[in-house]
Amino acid sequence: MAQTDDKGARDTGTLGKLMVLLDLVTHAEAPLRFTDILALARQPRGTLHRQLGHLVDEGLLELDAEGRYAPGLRLLDLASRSWARNEFRLIAAPHLAALHRQTGETVHLGVLRGSSIIYLDKVEGHQPVRMYSQIGNASPCYCTGVGKAALSALPADKLRELLPGLHFHRFTPATHVNAESLLTEIGDIVSAGHAYDREEHEAGIRCVAAPIWSDDRSFIGGVSVTGPAYRLSMELLHEWAVPAQMTARKIMDEMRIRLGPRR
Amino acid sequence: MAQTDDKGARDTGTLGKLMVLLDLVTHAEAPLRFTDILALARQPRGTLHRQLGHLVDEGLLELDAEGRYAPGLRLLDLASRSWARNEFRLIAAPHLAALHRQTGETVHLGVLRGSSIIYLDKVEGHQPVRMYSQIGNASPCYCTGVGKAALSALPADKLRELLPGLHFHRFTPATHVNAESLLTEIGDIVSAGHAYDREEHEAGIRCVAAPIWSDDRSFIGGVSVTGPAYRLSMELLHEWAVPAQMTARKIMDEMRIRLGPRR
DNA sequence: TCCTTACTTCCATTATTTGGAACTTAATTT
DNA sequence: AAATTAAGTTCCAAATAATGGAAGTAAGGA
Structure with a gap:
């Protein structure tokens, strides 16, 4: 299967679950607070908290001083290489x-x-x-x-x-x-x-x-x-x-x- | 040059390991074959194969008909939102x-x-x-x-x-x-x-x-x-x-x- | 101060990833 | 065409990481 479908984003596997979360935050209109994401993602508190932590650690999300999550700049670097080539x-x-x-x-x-x-x-x-x-x-x-x-x-x-x-x-x-x-x-x-x-x-x-x-x-x-x-x-x-x-x-x-x- | 990182990019945790791999492919000059990546990433064959499979499933990497891995377009969509906001x-x-x-x-x-x-x-x-x-x-x-x-x-x-x-x-x-x-x-x-x-x-x-x-x-x-x-x-x-x-x-x-x- | 809300940490349980080896397929040589 | 080598894929018991309920902490009112 060459191209991944919209359906392709299965939420199985550790990466799949994290990508669902990443999509959720990047597709939002504005930065989201923890509680906002908790309401949108059907995940237990503890699980969600750790997942967001991992995404922030990797620079895929950014957490500002007011505790709001926004898309991270790491994505820009990755994408510019994808595009350039x-x-x-x-x-x-x-x-x-x-x-x-x-x-x-x-x-x-x-x-x-x-x-x-x-x-x-x-x-x-x-x-x-x-x-x-x-x-x-x-x-x-x-x-x-x-x-x-x-x-x-x-x-x-x-x-x-x-x-x-x-x-x-x-x-x-x-x-x-x-x-x-x-x-x-x-x-x-x-x-x-x-x-x-x-x-x-x-x-x-x-x-x-x-x-x-x-x-x-x-x-x-x-x-x-x-x-x-x-x-x-x-x-x-x-x-x-x-x-x-x-x-x-x-x-x-x-x-x-x-x-x-x-x- | 591999100059990005900071303390953030730990290769621990499932996501961390996958991001190391993603960086490896996106920083390469040209698409890499499985064996090329095997030589660069210190991973056993089986592990690497499954990891690459997950990245391809999520659209973060793309696998062409000649079996070469290149950065995926999913990155573009994510990054454009990161930039726009x-x-x-x-x-x-x-x-x-x-x-x-x-x-x-x-x-x-x-x-x-x-x-x-x-x-x-x-x-x-x-x-x-x-x-x-x-x-x-x-x-x-x-x-x-x-x-x-x-x-x-x-x-x-x-x-x-x-x-x-x-x-x-x-x-x-x-x-x-x-x-x-x-x-x-x-x-x-x-x-x-x-x-x-x-x-x-x-x-x-x-x-x-x-x-x-x-x-x-x-x-x-x-x-x-x-x-x-x-x-x-x-x-x-x-x-x-x-x-x-x-x-x-x-x-x-x-x-x-x-x-x-x-x- | 107490109360509410928001966020963070803990840890026994559960699920996923791991990786050596066997297997399949493709390419190359004899 | 058969044999040989290389490249890529699959398998599964063991190791590791993720899970999630609950308890803990911090911040912001009334």
């Missing part, structure tokens, strides 16, 4: 830059992981970029351009496995809220070769995305051109579909050369 | 932008963690930024501007604890290679209120940095103005020292307001 990102980078030059809009690179899209890179305009605000973020697959494009490259059996696990959240009035309508659109995306996000994740934001996959489909991602709805009409977005698909094609070609034809 | 960075961001506008050079924000500086933010010019290439990176404290500035804010007893643990690596001819010369310079930095990096970490790169600390010294970091030696003469760098110190002062003032005066 990621082969897919390294291969894609120049092609993303070219697509950005061609379109003048923000370009994203994402990879499917379980039922989430993790953004690996972003090329945007002049302003001093808040890259991290996007890179690394896990977004749902059912309401993002890259996500839906990726789903269109998923073999039918994997797609059937994935769909029941989705929890549809209505981010905007345009968000898919059930598997049926999503599945219908995925059919269209397969034929067209590209996917649109019609303000489904964030109001006022549109994108067009093209899927990227390895021959054996063990790896699936996508590239997108994103921008504000006031500037990107659906007609203009349609024009960027072909450049996006060509960029995806070039990245796939280079992956085949660099990583071998099987994958 | 970091209070110090959020407070500092507008002040970094202002310093960048004033100097026209690259501005860095870093925090001392053990004997490493972890870069938390970066503001640089127009080019589509490779932020992650710097953000999150752990660099040694003894050869970076932010690092030496941070050391100058460390209480004497903490500094004495830290020094013997340093492993001096001669990155360039100008790098400090022993505690004595470093200690002498730290004395100068304390008086001056700012630190220079005279091409000590990377040839051709200079910077001036000012320390940032909380009242109780539980938190120590720094801000720097960095640029190529051909453009930043030592004289020009000297001019940026005051703006850097004023930026540090503003950040500290705001931290005192937002996080309470004790810290």
